[in-house]
Amino acid sequence: MSEDELKSMRHSLAHIMAQAVQRLWPQAKFGVGPAIDNGFYYDIYLDGATISEDSLPKIEKEMRKIVSANYPFERRDVAIDEAIDWAKENQQNFKIELLNDLKRSGTTVASELSVKYIGSVNEAPSKVKTVSLYSQGDYVDLCRGGHVDSTGKVGAFKLTKVAGAYWRGNENNLQMQRIYGVAFATQEELDKYLEKIEIAKQRDHRKLGRDLDLYTTSPLVGVGLPLFTPRGTILREVVSQYSNQLRQKFGFEKVWTPHITKKDLYEKSGHWAKFGEELFLVKSQETSDEMALKPMNCPHHTQIFASRPRSYRDMPVRYLETTTDYRDEKTGELGGLNRVRSLTQDDSHVFCRPDQIEEEINNLLSAARELYESIDMKLRVRLSYRDDSDSYLGNIDLWNSAQGQLKSAVERVGLDYFEQDGEAAFYGPKIDFMATDAIGREHQVATVQLDFVQPQRFGLEYVDINGNSTTPVMIHCALLGSIERFLSVFIEHTGGWFPFWAAPEQVRILTINDSVLGYVDKITTILSETTLTKPVKYNDVRFTSDIRNESLGKKIREATSMKIPVQLIVGPKDVEASEVSIRTQAREEKIPLENLSGYLKSL
Known part of the structure; x- marks a missing residue:
């Protein structure tokens, strides 16, 4: 499925979700509902009611009824005053505001609408005489289009979360509820994406930071x-x-x-x-x-x-x-x-001098x-250029020269790149x-x-x-x-398993019993005298010793939960063999004690 087809499918699902919400909460007032990366959302205001994430399965169930009904998406072009009358009759205050703004200043607001929920428009009209209304079944919405043929052709979807959003992004306006969903052409693609999202939750830096x-x-x-x-x-x-x-x-x-x-x-x-x-x-x-x-x-x-x-x-x-x-x-x-x-x-x-630009950029x-x-x-690499707006300072010829030099530098070093204006x-x-x-x-x-x-x-x-x-x-x-x-x-x-050089705690010594404490002293001496040089130079090894009177299993679990990259397990057999047992995320091995410093330097 092409990107344009995916976008139409996701935009159609925003309308289907709004229709489902309207059936469940007839008092719902609708803002904007665009297709976004991997899915869609709709901003909704419920006077005196709240949609929680517990409500999402109920909305999804109603959406699936609409999908099964396979309503056609039907477009009707109407005069803008007629559209305003429609919005008033249905008490859709946010649509009234958008339409009135569109009527007063078509260029600015039409552009805003196109960005927020209608789709990409290269050049908004200078004067708006008509707008389009789209309907599917018993639901009608203001929209420029970008839909599938009918509600039964929307692929696989799932509602994911509810968030707050100020109307038109202005914190002085009413706060609405934004319902998000994800959508893909097939169930398999959706399942893979949801699995990735679940993995992302486990890797969330806020959770791991704590x-x-x-x-x-x-x-x-x-x-x-x-x-x-x-x-x-x-x-x-x-x-x-x-x-x-x-x-x-x-x-x-x-x-x-x-x-x-x-x-x-x-x-x-x-x-x-x-x-x-x-x-x-x-x-x-x-x-x-x-x-x-x-x-x-x-x-x-x-x-x-x-x-x-x-x-x-x-x-x-x-x-x-x-x-x-x-x-x-x-x-x-x-x-x-x-x-x-x-x-x-x-x-x-x-x-630098102009003749030094190439070398300096290459170094960086x-x-x-x-x-x-x-x-x-x-x-x-993204080559980030100016657009045609007046938001930039400086002579346009200098800009063009600078943009050309950056592109040449990236091409010379063979980096994959794309260009983006604005x-x-x-x-x-x-x-x-x-x-x-x-x-x-x-x-x-x-x-x-x-x-x-x-x-x-x-x-x-x-x-x-x-x-x-x-x-x-x-x-x-x-x-x-x-x-x-x-x-x-x-x-x-x-996922919190930092490379050895970056880990806050690189090594933890775990003892089996108190009989090995003298041997632990030898290990700590080696660790204290070891200086790491790659990729960050002149770093001492960051280590701790867990010599508590606790089971080895508990000590290993705690060190693993803190994602310590190297665990040194020390027991009587290690002392006898003058070895150290090394446990990492990837493997377990034994090495001679005399090789420990070199082993750590190689990581």
């Missing part, structure tokens, strides 16, 4: 402000150290910038006009300065570059800073580590590829790395961005070979991106 004691949250601290435990802090510091080492290999040097700044910096950079509402504002009690918690680091790094004269011989200048930024995200969009108010970026910026592409290969995540930063195009996790989901992770705008806005310059003042090119890169978001992906990708 079970593995990695981070916590507190209502006293605030939503979107995670607190990392000792184990979680080790994890974030190890991956941060790895990112730093990869960049330092290519000549990046560490810098440090304060967490607050005058808002003037962001006004000059252009961030204030674009993201002013997302900034946390800080008021000084000593001066009249208007301050903000920093939401990003690039404007600060421009000021370090500008702090002294630069020559073409100094170029490129490369800075890295792993630091926490702050953004006043909407509370309804916060969840786990995916989206937070305090985000730590492994940020880096290159200031190499670093990103090495990092994600080391955690066994397949990468492809995903660029406001100051330049970017390379977004899309990583596929262990259960086939794709996540945006690292990014490389070319920027011709900020160096001009800040008046950055260097003296070229001819003695002329020249504006440098700025390249932004974050290999991990937001460390918090990266960790959410990393935790779910591994």
Whole structure:
């Protein structure tokens, strides 16, 4: 089945679900109901009633009756005033609002409708005279179309959850109930998808973060402000150290910038006009300065570059800073580590000559590829370009040049890529790395961005070979991106079984009885003297000893539940043979004690 056919099928199911809800709750008021990736949803308002997830089987049962009836989807084009009369007669207040907006300003609202529930429209009409109503059986809805022939041709489906959603995405509007469903052409495809979803639930970083004691949250601290435990802090510091080492290999040097700044910096950079509402504002009690918690680091790094004269011989200048930024995200969009108010970026910026762009981008592409290969995540690249809107700063010729150079760099290193308009930063195009996790989901992770705008806005310059003042090119890169978001992906990708180098606790010694405690001392001496060098250099082995008077079975279960990658089981026979019994997720084996250090270094 083609993507267009799937989309029509899923959109038809949104209508069938709405019809089922209307039969069960006649007072239901309907908002919008689009097809989405893997399924569909509909926003519904029930005055004085609530649909819970316990209601989903009942709705599904009614949907299957409608499917069995095989009602044809029938289209009727009507004058917009007639459609408004229909909506009033059926007390569909949200449809009345949409139709009135459509009548007043066809272009804007028609585009909005097409995005939200009608389907993709390249160019909305400038004036709307007629609209279409679709019916199946006793149900009628406002819709542009994109349906199967009849209700009996909708494949396999299942309703999955109920969530809250503000009408038209505005938190000042009524909150509606959004019912989600998934749908595929065959039952087999649906079953595979549901199995994947069940696996995803078990890998949910919020669950594992709690079970593995990695981070916590507190209502006293605030939503979107995670607190990392000792184990979680080790994890974030190890991956941060790895990112730093990869960049330092290519000549990046560490810098440090304060967490607050005058808002003037962001006004000059252009961030204030674009993201002013997302900034946390800080008021000084000593001066009249208007301050903000920093939401990003690039404007600060421009000021370090500008702090002294630069020559073409100094170029490129490369800075890295792993630091926490702050953004006043909407509370309804916060969840786990995916989206937070305090985000730590492994940020880096290159200031270079135009002739150095190719090499610098290639270095960053190499670093990103090495990092994600080391955690066994397949990468492809999204080349994120500007669209035709006026949301971007800078000369269009510079944009076209930058977009061409990024594409050439990606092609030179042989990365799989696709192009997408409208995903660029406001100051330049970017390379977004899309990583596929262990259960086939794709996540945006690292990014490389070319920027011709900020160096001009800040008046950055260097003296070229001819003695002329020249504006440098700025390249932004974050290999991990937001460390918090990266960790959410990393935790779910591994299911908490981190690679040996990243595990907060790498080794746990488990004793069978107290007679082996002297031998345990020899093991701990070896572990203490072992330094790991790959892929993160100069790391000591992180280990603990469980010498409690408990059964070995209990100790193994507890170590396994904490997903300790290497368990060293020590009993009298190991002492006698001068061996150690190693238990990992993959296998069990015995090795001579003298080989233990080399074994761990090889992992």
